[in-house]
Amino acid sequence: MTRKGRRLVLIASALAVIGVAAGLALFAFRDGVVFFVTPSELAEKTANLSPQARMRIGGLVQPGSVQKADERHVSFAITDNQTDVKVIYTGLLPDLFREGQGVVAEGQLINGVFRADSVLAKHDEKYMPREVADSLKQKGVWNDGSGPKDK
Amino acid sequence: MIVEIGHYALVLALALAIVQALVPLYGAIRGDGPLMAVAQPAAVVQFLLVALSFVALTHAHVVSDFSVVNVFENSHSLKPLIYKFSGVWGNHEGSMLLWVLILALFGATVALFSRGMPDDLRALVLAVQSWVSAAFLLFVLLTSNPFARLDPAPLEGRDLNPLLQDPGLAIHPPLLYIGYVGFSITFSFAAAALISGRIDAAWARYIRPWTLGAWIFLTLGIAMGSYWAYYTLGWGGFWFWDPVENASLMPWLAGTALLHSAAVMEKRDALKIWTIFLAILAFSLSLLGTFLVRSGVLTSVHSFASDPQRGVFILGILVFFIGGSLALFAFRATALKPGGIFAPVSREGALVFNNLLLTTSCATVFIGTLYPLALEAVTGEKISVGAPFFNLTFGPLFIPIILAMPFGQMLAWKRGDLLGAAQRLVLAVAIGVAGMIVLEALRGGPVMPAILAGLALYLMVGSFVEIYGRLRGARTIGNMVSRALGLPRSAWGTALAHAGVGITLFGLAATGWGVERIVTVKPGEPVAVGPYEVVVRELAPRDGSNFKELVAHTEIREGGRVIAEMDPSRRSFTTRTMVRTEAGIVTLGAGGQIYMNIADVRVDGAIDLRLYWKPYVALIWLGCLIMSLGGLLSLSDRRLRIGVAQRASVRPQAAPAE
Structure with missing residues (x-):
């Protein structure tokens, strides 16, 4: 994998995790508050x-x-x-x-x-x-x- | 007189801290050896002065000198001796003094055990450390003086809050503070690296023992606090997602991430800037925790008294250090030589995954903790964010961490073999799935506890697969033992710590199988709870030194046979006219506990009881102990021992420049 590709994997997975977390947090705020x-x-x-x-x-x-x-x-x-x-x-x-x-x-x-x-x-x-x-x-x-x- | 000496020593310590904060810093920037050399003796003497001051306050508490406000408000001549000692930090002023004491202790430890370190790095670390202690010494002296006098001196004190008259007070705060404050050292190292603009694998090696040490104590402190809440609050809860608890969980999550990213930096010379950031973050979160607990923005058993002046002062300290270090980070981080980028499937890739999830879960805890405070400050609306929020956000983020943990151990640095790792984990997966099915079949009910328990079994087994792989080739048992002993201790440490997480998770999962009964009984009347039967034999009054109690002598039976006894009670504290219940807890096979609490005693002699059967519950805290033990083993690893670092620092640098 090229350097660019590796960086892309890193950034994409970071965004995915943060996205999921944000989604969960927003969802939980609806009911958990x-x-x-x-x-x-x-x-x-x-x-x-x-x-x-x-x-x-x-x-x-x-x-x-x-x-x-x-x-x-x-x-x-x-x-x-x-x-x-x-x-x-x-x-x-x-x-x-x-x-x-x-x-x-x-x-x-x-x-x-x-x-x-x-x-x-x-x-x-x-x-x-x-x-x-x-x-x-x-x-x-x-x-x-x-x-x-x-x- | 002794009290005044203590006060004076504290003032001297502040003066010395200011010297230590400025002179070595100037020396390091100018490259002036003698000025840098001021740092070490200053750090040691600063510690001795704060220690003297702490001893003076302890003395006042032990001899019940009620002319000291702090003693009058929190002590009583009849209070048992152990609580006279632990009562020193069972109040705002004393606990802040303990905070400063531990801060100075860490400074002195760095000064004494850092022979292998470059002079300028040491001088900078001690200078930054002293900025922190100067700020907190100033805080103690200006807003929370524990040595304030009272004239005329009262004859008797107001006694310590009965909830705090517990052996837990002797252990929980010191452990937690060592953990919190331990991250001040990694913070100082990070700031020193940013100031000097130099950072390399050796730096990661220097901070590792401090991070590990702080992490071990924080783990123990959190576990102890949780167990204390469990046995003292009377309804068997052990974690409430209370802001005060979250305040200790956040540095733990950041510290765990730091521990793992520092490993990458040490081995692969990568993730440098990120590691520095985590080091700043871990201590910033510790400071935030101190602010939340000590400022009075939250009310809980932890905030002994609230005073707005104090809150503003701590907020000032918080803004100064977090803002200052982040500004330094923003200006200087670009000057650090960045490390390489690496393959996603590799040990370092797995550790980055771990870091990503840990910091994200830390962020969700942060939001859940601070959002209500922010909302109230802005709109005045009051909300509480409770367990449902955290279960929904924190849970789903933690499950992938647990799934990935054994993989991380199995993958090689640089280039890992995901399929190979998966094949070697087949056994662990099989045990996890089998456990899930068997437990669900045996227990019935909702599936979530069984799924989590299966996950926990997978992690417990998976943690040791890597070590098993290294031993498998041995022909004889003796050979195997010698190989096992020859493995690096950090490998055992990792395996144990990971297995500890699994054990804790199993205990948490098992809470779903608990039985709760709320009943009213007369003495002699049996109550079935889980597989056992509980009988209160008699109710008898008993006198303690500063309380009276009503004790329910209770038997636990299994199949008609008495297998254990316990004495839960209701205590009435005379000075504070307050009632506290002492739960009766008996641990039976596999860490399950019978938990009984007397809620009320009626005039006719009937007793209102809360009774619980909590299978495997003790595993929650046992797992934390094992995690800490793993940390301790890692700490004793040869490559972390003092003095080795210097040799290691001449290792050729592996990272290519971008």
């Missing part, structure tokens, strides 16, 4: 959501909203102190799940109820999912010193 919303944003958007859309909602666990139907079927409400969304979840809640604390649920909105297939809670008393902290700040329910304001 999950949007994060607050309960208020969810309420605004409900109308134009496709029913299959997966998303994450973050906020605080509404105090007094946690109900356990039996050991593994739980329902609770996530709130940003303006709007709240009812969430139902099948499975065990994380160790750090507590009323009034930050939480992120991932799943789908079906008939106005959010069916979560995973629930993440904060790691320690300082930590709160950043999205939650940001949205709480936006809504003015955040004290810089102490985290969420008590209401």
Whole structure:
């Protein structure tokens, strides 16, 4: 093979691999990406959501909203102190799940109820999912010193 | 007093680092021997100063000196001693000090073990290395001083985050940092080559041990982090495609590519510019990882506290080094004599294929990790890119790598025989396919785990075919053993490392056969999970030094017979009023594990359990250990030993000029 030919093989295979990777990435972005919303944003958007859309909602666990139907079927409400969304979840809640604390649920909105297939809670008393902290700040329910304001 | 000495030593180290960054550089450009000679003692003393500072901080932690803010915020007088030691780097300030310590350690190692190297190259390498350490020393002193005092001193500390009170903290960060920071040396070598405009096969030989060393530690660090997450997070996950994990995976991928391209450069004097680029890339990705984890742009257990000032500072360092080195690369790379171009079917062709796929898969991880951050910065929209994205992009790119790995070992340099290699791999292919069919027949269910497991078997067998070929001619067993011992250790290293990838892949494939049960039981009530039965015997309280726990003494039975016991528990940490569960894990035949976690204990004594049977799961980490062992064997190969490099550098240059 000539020098030119070898170089051509190299360049062509590089382009092929990169092309395939780009294709895969674009394809995966269609399905693999999950949007994060607050309960208020969810309420605004409900109308134009496709029913299959997966998303994450973050906020605080509404105090007094946690109900356990039996050991593994739980329902609770996530709130940003303006709007709240009812969430139902099948499975065990994380160790750090507590009323009034930050939480992120991932799943789908079906008939106005959010069916979560995973629930993440904060790691320690300082930590709160950043999205939650940001949205709480936006809504003015955040004290810089102490985290969420008590209401 | 000791604390002030530590602080002062750190300031001195910074001053010395600035000297070391400038004087040898000037000396090397002017060809001035005495000025270049400043580099070595400076590097050693710089390390000693940072080490002194680190010892001072460790001392403050061990004696619980709560007048130091860092100790007050992260320690407690009742904390077990091991966590007083490892707690030194279980916080932002201390972990940055560890970072700088390892950076200085690598500088000192180059200074001490580089007798065969040309003086100007050594001086340039140490100067560039010192630019990096000066930047990070400045960062530590200005934004993250671990020696800040508190007056009046509190009586008791706030204790370490309970999630970090684990032996994993003693091992995971140092391993990972040695890996991350190890790439600083290859970076310094790359920058030195660009500054001096000289680069040859000997250069590739110098960087190989450093690349290998960094790669070994990074492999171990990632594996350790993954195992730690597995046993501590309580639901048996071990890799989450979390940005922090991706931050360590990206330098690993770039480093693996570098390892292979440096081999081409060393043997064939080709791919020079590409190798330099990879050396820059590997360290840039390490810096990016440090930025992502330390700046507070991400929240995770890894980011201890966020402070925007720090983020901006690290971003500045990042821009300076990545931008500076890429600018240097752009200006100087053309001055380097390019190497030859070679046949597509050859060892070097296979290594280029490997590089292409590794860097592309690294790029997809990069996109998946940074796209959400970029999108949020630009549009304010928040998205998360999770496992589905990475499985879809990273997976398909990695499968051809695995298929090609045994071929790469089999092809000769310059001109390989693809058909011949394929014929010799027939056995490996046959075992892979047979394994696939048998496993699918035995396990049933979706075919993907069986396909991946078959691929893993093919790789495990295929990795040794090349060595088998070299031993086949032996007549007696003794002859065979002596031949095996006579093979270059790097050949064994390659085979082991590749087989390690196969073992890890088998463990990953087997996750598809796992069994998960979420149940509520009373003590004495048996639960079937996989082929076993698990019974909680009793629930008993127990006191630890800084926590109280509820222990579930549990038996595992097979066919009515007790084969193992475990004690998972729920710990309540008093100071931080936080609960952490300790999973019970028992390894049974072939690396399968029973994993049990107490999710909740009810008032009536019933226990909510998460129970898993994970067949072959331990192979995931065992494979990583074997990969590192392969790296270690390669590192001990004769041709990498110190002192040999000089003789090798007079080897005639093979590359024709373009």
